[in-house]
Amino acid sequence: MPNPSGATPQPLTPDEESLVRALGQVMHVLPRAIDADMVGDRQLPLTEYTALMNLSETPDRRMRMNELAALCHLSLSGMTRTIIRLETQGLVRRERCEEDARGWNAVLTDAGYARLQESWPSHLAAVRRRFLQHFEGFDLAQLARAFQRAGTAEPAD
């Protein structure tokens, strides 16, 4: 706790304040909006989409639960549950891991791959329309680096 008792810290400047508020709003609105676009379009909730996406980017369309969870920003148990949902839809199948019998691979099925192909354009369109569009003229790379820093759990200080 950076502020030892007593003195109140410097408040935010108006610009800082509105940035923080706007980010709060975006964090709330954006996932729902993208989700809605996709559900309306190709019935894949964002979490499930992300899982399929990450699987598809792998050479043999399979990944260990641990790794997949990390890439999807999900807890391991959250991942288990997501994969179960996908499995019951036939979009993913689970196989025991050969070199470690404790481990499982989530494997993208052909149906899953097909579904992803269907969903991909509408996801992409939503991301552009809802987000990227508003950052034309910005230095995206610089912005991306700042967000990467902010997304890294522990600031070094």
Place this chain on the structure above:
Amino acid sequence: MPNPSGATPQPLTPDEESLVRALGQVMHVLPRAIDADMVGDRQLPLTEYTALMNLSETPDRRMRMNELAALCHLSLSGMTRTIIRLETQGLVRRERCEEDARGWNAVLTDAGYARLQESWPSHLAAVRRRFLQHFEGFDLAQLARAFQRAGTAEPAD
């Protein structure tokens, strides 16, 4: 992704891609991190903090459920439940609205105000440390405007 057959839309540029990914990470990590900082510090989860905050910014420390829900980016029922949690901690009290007997006001109690005073510095510090710090040198006002546009549910197109 793996770009298959037919007329597929233009994929994202690498910079766009990393911005989107980084934003995804931030949206996941940041609320949890701030929440953790605060819980460790002054036991106020972010949602409840936001509610108290908004109440405190009002001239008479009270607000109708509807309005409060909107400001907290919460559904009305979500707001009801949050206020109930706060009420059982004695930080907020509910009063029937005078000019409309259907309505309720959430009212910040003295205890609530005190608790907010305690929490405020650590919240502020967390926001700075976890977020604002990484945007030094940026044009914050411009950035805020872009986020405001992105946070407005329907893009005009």
Place this chain on the structure above:
DNA sequence: AACCGGAGCTTGATTGGTCAAGCAAATATC
């Protein structure tokens, strides 16, 4: 003045996530 239609809020059911405990396989230690 009795009646609707709709507004303001709460409640019930469901969802999608978390954390903690459990189980089975792997690895380290003796």
Place this chain on the structure above:
DNA sequence: GATATTTGCTTGACCAATCAAGCTCCGGTT
């Protein structure tokens, strides 16, 4: 090589949010 520890994943209990249905009250019609 037997036992203890650790790892990988699942399961159970819980929690905070959502939506849809319900209740109460308002206000305009007639």
